[in-house]
Amino acid sequence: MASNSCGGGSDRQMAAQHRLSVIAGHLQRPSGSNTAVLAVDCKGQGSKPFVSSEKRTVPRRRQEIMKWNGWGYSDSKFVYNKKGQAEFTGKRYKLSGMIIPGLKDWMENTFGATLQHKAAATPALNSSAVPPPTLNEAFVEELKSTGVPFSADAEDRVFRAHGHCLHEIFALREGKIGRVPDMVVWPNCHSDVVKIVELACKHNVCLIPYGGGTSVSSALECPPEETRSIISLDTSQMNRILWIDEKNLTAHIEAGIIGQDLENLLNESGYCTGHEPDSMEFSSLGGWVATRASGMKKNIYGNIEDLVIRIKMVTPQGVIEKSCQGPRMSTGPDIHHFIMGSEGTLGVITEVTMKIRPVPEYQKYGSVVFPNFEQGVACLREVARQRCAPASIRLMDNEQFKFGHALKPQVSSIFTSFLDGLKKFYITKFKGFDPNRLCVATLLFEGNREKVLQHEKQVYDIAAKFGGLAAGEDNGQRGYMLTFVIAYLRDLGMDYFVIGESFETSVPWDRVLDICRNVKARIIHECKDKGVQFPPLSTCRVTQTYDAGACVYFYFAFNYRGLSDPVHVYEQVEHAAREEILANGGSLSHHHGVGKLRKEWMRETVSSVGMGMLQSVKDYVDPNNIFGSRNLL
């Protein structure tokens, strides 16, 4: 079919790209100029030079580098090698090419998952299983005339039909494909988006914005009841930094840029945003704004709502933006808050002005071992009370500590393993920590060297009051690595009948221990109740601290052998866990968003009046439900 209907712009585009990279090369070298990066208009009309890197991580055809039914890059995954040892393939990560000797035993002991029982995934996408697209001919015709590239190719469409919820990936692995978008468009700039939205309104087609595709709230799922043609609006090609303003420490950036590219590009100019959500390798700036994302280092840099200065969003009613860049305004309710968290229901975020900071001169990881989780939480609370939290501070419970331990790569020298043994001996025997109760906090300090060291001492002093022992930089760093590889690990688990996912909440300090205990217990309880044959992994970490509370992150996974409908069981348990969170005073979501997965609790979360407010905004901005993802409301 229309598999190669990318409009007529590809040649022109390639030429343009070449030009850009040349210019970029020129501009990167000379330093000392105040404005390293200049503003640019859409290259369609583009004559002005601007800077972007030639290193674009995400190509239009995601399938070139990414898995179609799992997380991340095609070349990176966990496998069991011929010796039966776990290994991480590829070259992209620190862990790549390494043997992880402890993983197999951990998988067996934790889940009862053995190498003998493999649940292989469908190897390749079968295009004939993809329902043919319902195209709105008139829309397609007019779109062609704008020159915006688009495609109705089955692979392209399937790639944009899902996020990374368990049920979405599980279905793909089984080769099951439901309603997918009928077409994908790749706007190149703000004005392309304006044109697309205008056409969509004119021809009444449904638009679902797509950024990095890392949603875990079913937000990208096409509503099955949608009868109009669904267009996935992929912002990945809108990935330039349009300008950097060093006087005000702001940058104006196209919203499709993904986290790692944004950081890399800014680093080249000596800056960073400091916004590092766990998904930053793949998630996009627009996605962060649309879901109210939170970054690991929010203690220094703030969450997305603290970082954003100005947002441009294209809606069916036109473009919404503020008239100035004032750092704070008293001009009625902040309209940015209609945009942040709108989850693609009101329009497409095209450009964002956000704060930047100079790249910190010094970074240091750290870790503290506590005799038990209670002491650890008490320490984090005290750190928050004294407002001296490092860039990141996370407290993993005992199960997660063991999990992290299982991910230790093979040590090269006998000396290191001897040292490890010694450390273990010191903590468990000499200090009397119970290996089945102790837990570990991982730390990340940033700033100038002197201050970091000072800060480090302050935090370790507090920790000592709660029985915490400093446990080295390695443990800390590995803790953070866990968050980047966990999604790859899920794919390995699914190869061996283990399914799982993470979910999060925020909760007042006095509730942290209770919610952790009760939600974990509820998961175990529900698994038994639903006939899961193996004990589940039910673990949590306190992953962010605030003045008035904390963000808690749960991992939950189980071996589903013996269940006829594992995804349904999984969803029931997750549902129960969310009920438990709410019953214990936790929020519906801290940063994952609501999507369609958690919609049912919105009314009790924000009250009926609150729902009415949101609904009336939707009704005004998008009366014909062009942005018909049906998230949130």
Place this chain on the structure above:
Amino acid sequence: MISAFLAPISDWIYLQCTFRTPVLLSRKICCQPRDPMLKKRDDFVDVLEERRRSSDLRYALRCYSPVLYKGPTTSKASELKTMVLQSDQLHYVVNQVSRESGVPLDDVQAEASVILEEMAHRLQLSTVRFFAFTLSKVFKAIFRSICVNEEGVQRLQQVVQEHPVVLLPSHRSYMDFLLMSYLMYTYDLPLPAIAAGMDFMGMKVVGEMLRMSGAFFIRRSFGGDKLYWAVFSEYVKTMLRNGFAPLEFFLEGTRSRTSKSLTPKLGLLNIAMDPFLKGEVFDVSLVPVSISYERVLEETLYARELLGVPKPKESTSGLFKARRVLSEDYGSIHVYFGPPVSVRSLAEGRVNRSQFSLTPRHIPRRPSEDVHSFVNDAAYRLVRAQEENMVLKPWVLLASLLLQNQAAGQNRGVPLDELIQQAVWLRDLCRQFGAFLHWPDHIPSSEVVSSSLSLHGGLVRVSEDRVYLALEQEPHCSLTAEEELLSQAVVVLSCASYRNQVLHVFLRPALLAAAIHTASSSQKQEVYSSFLFLRNMFSNEFILCPGAAVQDFEEACYLLTKVGALHINQHKVLTAERGHRTLAFLTSILDPFLQGYQMVCSFLCEDATQALTERRFVPAVQAFIIKHLLKGRLRYPEVLSSDLQRNALAALLRLGAVQKVQGGEESGTLKVNRIMLNSLEDTLGGRLSTQKALRAHL
């Protein structure tokens, strides 16, 4: 594709398979099958048998290592006190009291620790061992056996490790909590902390010994005392939260003098559920325990008390006078540990727990409407669970029959043969209704009956093969007619207390039988409204779960249809040919209560003076009833029971037929609505249809 991988997995078991049992069992109690015949109950094992075979001393000194709660535990009573005194909850109230009263903070704090000192238990293993020894001796002397369902004990052993546990025994005797601790010790279960009334503290030595065996003491009334309440509730909650020990208290609040279950008190249950509702623990397990005595130690004591002889103040010397009980035979005791009820599953869908997350949890708050009704329903359900697992002895049936025969005017007693024949009939009916009846089937019925009669020789006489209640005393020339009546009433009330044990089995069908009797037609709607009226009238008298009228009606219909006493179709309720005997029995079992309530109504209409207060109500109504009994206008001496009279008054107050005057000169006096009382009385007597009566109420 998944089914392709359905490998054999039977060998995979949960690591903590122990966890599963209580959950399933608690579910079972929540949605009990309607057919009571399906109730499955455990078998019993006699714990005294072992005691009779081996040394009591060795038993008392043996290694005691109870299974413990898996969560963080505090084992020292002193640590517990510190935790209570340093809790946010207590601090808040101490501050509040100090601010409101102007008393310095330190003084209030000191007062709090005095209260705690007075309240707290000081568990000492040596005292427990002393009790284990002496109680073994006493139990062997006066009881034939103490039977325990060991499966229930095993369930308890498991659940104790998983969740904080609350033991909820029925309360018929002082013996109850000694017995409970004795059994917990015997089965290597953690010794409970027992909520006891302050009146025990009157007995100096014994009180302290009880304290050292795990009792903590609560004042009987502390209505407005915020500080006391705070110390008390925090003490209980701290024990639960930390899995210090199982909590034990009596839902009924006090010993039932009538052997009927009492309306549950909610205070302690509210406190016990709080840690779960506020998310401080994952779950709390409630374990109803049914203790049934073949012969209650306090038998005639209770009857006297009900007739107005005041309860003797507990004193150590009084207890020693009770030594003569040691020479008597009190038959056997059955203790049934019911399936644990999970508060979590009770609350599922009933209570929105997130309501507790909007204010700091340490600030005391009155329970909201939905929480209150939830706790109330749970309490009733638990008392019902206690009732259902009470073991009924054959004597209970005999007592019911003898009382009915007595009331029917057979003063000369029943022929033994006839009694046996009636008892067998009643036994079968009982079983069909699902009663937990211990009637030894391997022994001829005649022997069962005569051995029961002999155990209760103080209440019943057999001569010339006729059986009658022991109403006639040795001729005391000096007795007035009134005194004679009262002494007869003691025997009747004692018997009634045994009959009452079986009431819960017959209650719903009996209400239906009485409703059919009073209803003006056999229209189902009509019968139902009669049923509703009676159920409403008697809801202070019997355990009738609030809001369960329809279920109760359906259950009654089901049971009576099942035994072939009724034919029920869509519109009509018809008595079957062979149902008359059953219906007659059921109506007469309820008759004393119907008559009693009518008596109270007519007393209030005819005899109540302007200045009648609640305090003077019982003696006045008793005098009125004595008059009627002497004149022969009333057949039931048991109506003299102050329990019945108080319940009737409570019902009338609830229905608004009587009002308590608040404030003013007449404060506390009872104001009577004569029209309403008249119509209630007529309806109870079947002289007025319930429809009309209901209209009159409105």
